[in-house]
Amino acid sequence: MQQRSEETQARILEAAIRRFSISGYNGASVDEICAEAGVSKGAFYHHFSTKQAVFLALLNGWLGTIDTGLKAVRQETVPQTLMQMTSMLTVIFASADDRLPMFLEFWLQASREDAVYQAMIAPYRYFADYFTSLIKTGIAEGSLKEVDPEIIAQAILSIAIGTLLQGLLDPDRTNWSRVAEQSIQALLAGVIKS
Amino acid sequence: MQQRSEETQARILEAAIRRFSISGYNGASVDEICAEAGVSKGAFYHHFSTKQAVFLALLNGWLGTIDTGLKAVRQETVPQTLMQMTSMLTVIFASADDRLPMFLEFWLQASREDAVYQAMIAPYRYFADYFTSLIKTGIAEGSLKEVDPEIIAQAILSIAIGTLLQGLLDPDRTNWSRVAEQSIQALLAGVIKS
DNA sequence: TAAAAGATACCGACTGGTCGGTATCTTTTA
DNA sequence: TAAAAGATACCGACCAGTCGGTATCTTTTA
Numbered sequence: 388m389q390q391r392s393e394e395t396q397a398r399i400l401e402a403a404i405r406r407f408s409i410s411g412y413n414g415a416s417v418d419e420i421c422a423e424a425g426v427s428k429g430a431f432y433h434h435f436s437t438k439q440a441v442f443l444a445l446l447n448g449w450l451g452t453i454d455t456g457l458k459a460v461r462q463e464t465v466p467q468t469l470m471q472m473t474s475m476l477t478v479i480f481a482s483a484d485d486r487l488p489m490f491l492e493f494w495l496q497a498s499r500e501d502a503v504y505q506a507m508i509a510p511y512r513y514f515a516d517y518f519t520s521l522i523k524t525g526i527a528e529g530s531l532k533e534v535d536p537e538i539i540a541q542a543i544l545s546i547a548i549g550t551l552l553q554g555l556l557d558p559d560r561t562n563w564s565r566v567a568e569q570s571i572q573a574l575l576a577g578v579i580k581s
Numbered sequence: 582m583q584q585r586s587e588e589t590q591a592r593i594l595e596a597a598i599r600r601f602s603i604s605g606y607n608g609a610s611v612d613e614i615c616a617e618a619g620v621s622k623g624a625f626y627h628h629f630s631t632k633q634a635v636f637l638a639l640l641n642g643w644l645g646t647i648d649t650g651l652k653a654v655r656q657e658t659v660p661q662t663l664m665q666m667t668s669m670l671t672v673i674f675a676s677a678d679d680r681l682p683m684f685l686e687f688w689l690q691a692s693r694e695d696a697v698y699q700a701m702i703a704p705y706r707y708f709a710d711y712f713t714s715l716i717k718t719g720i721a722e723g724s725l726k727e728v729d730p731e732i733i734a735q736a737i738l739s740i741a742i743g744t745l746l747q748g749l750l751d752p753d754r755t756n757w758s759r760v761a762e763q764s765i766q767a768l769l770a771g772v773i774k775s
Numbered sequence: 776t777a778a779a780a781g782a783t784a785c786c787g788a789c790t791g792g793t794c795g796g797t798a799t800c801t802t803t804t805a
Numbered sequence: 806t807a808a809a810a811g812a813t814a815c816c817g818a819c820c821a822g823t824c825g826g827t828a829t830c831t832t833t834t835a
Contacts, residue, residue: 545743
């Protein structure tokens with residue numbers, strides 16, 4: 388019995404991500420999503436309480452895969468791990484192209500609702516902390532100089548985010564994932580103990 | 582004669598920036614802006630052809646002041662100039678807090694219209710180019726190592742943008758303008774010829 | 776120089792359309 | 806046959822932009 392139900396739900400989710408990434412969160416209407424999913428509005432609201440709920444489901448799915456991906460990257464030393472993560476950026480860039488604009492848009496308007504804001508800020512903080520502790524580990528294991536861990540972690544994060552955004556803004560200006568990699572390497576060059 | 586007209590226009594602009602920064606571009610209705618400006622809808626559309634036109638006027642004003650500010654900063658050597666710009670970040674951070682979200686939101690939805698997209702991408706490119714040439718000058722004058730100018734310029738820009746965005750996302754996490762300054766200094770440390 | 780003519784600024788009711796969500800009815804499933 | 810799933814018509818709120826008309830200036834004219 389859940390067979391059909393699950394399929395419908397999956398179709399709605401797939402249609403939603405397609406419409407959202409094309410037209411944005413506000414730009415994609417529920418009717419549009421239903422049409423693309425080949426599903427009635429009644430079915431839509433049978434499976435999801437609001438448009439926002441569909442979006443949040445999509446967001447959590449994406450965060451989950453990123454988290455899994457990051458935890459999978461663990462090399463012997465911290466610099467090696469960071470380099471590995473840097474080269475992961477190319478993949479992240481590719482998937483961000485579709486998703487990032489809609490998440491950004493949603494965040495910009497949802498940040499005024501406290502509940503949604505908390506749901507979005509938690510994973511960010513989790514990741515930023517994880518990154519800082521990675522730098523600390525590097526200092527402890529002696530592979531990194533005695534820098535301020537928070538500053539360096541933030542610098543790397545900022546480069547990643549800043550490059551991501553510029554890549555969105557002006558995709559054809561340059562090879563953005565290469566710029567991101569080399570920028571981080573330029574920063575790391577002054578931090579790695581050799 | 583234009584006296585009254587200019588005052589009305591100014592009032593609309595002021596009200597618009599207030600409403601836009603509180604409710605966002607889509608969230609702020611023209612009626613709302615008119616109410617706050619103490620002006621009728623007719624007056625609004627007498628002075629501006631569309632809601633978008635008001636917004637663009639606001640954007641250009643902001644870009645103008647930033648441009649003026651940047652050109653005013655010119656020290657003897659490029660590293661000194663960069664340091665000076667870095668300390669300007671605190672001021673930019675303050676003014677961005679209000680404006681950046683609405684500009685981001687607008688850009689996200691306007692980037693689908695080619696005309697508006699061009700209007701927004703031009704100043705960005707102009708600034709990015711200006712920055713790259715600044716690094717080139719530094720190399721030419723011998724104050725910077727022989728690095729890839731584009732990469733370093735992008736890295737600095739990315740740090741600025743990335744920090745700005747994180748400051749928006751999680752304002753209370755840390756002192757963001759300090760993080761930005763120190764991140765850029767960490768990067769420059771490896772690039773300055775001493 | 777004052778009245779007429781014209782231009783500019785402004786007013787606010789109204790329109791056409793959109794969209795998220797609901798109510799109600801029908802079909803499928805177990 | 807009852808409950809889950811799905812279809813369809815509809816509601817109410819919102820909103821950008823229009824339009825016919827009025828008020829307030831500026832310029833021309835006699």
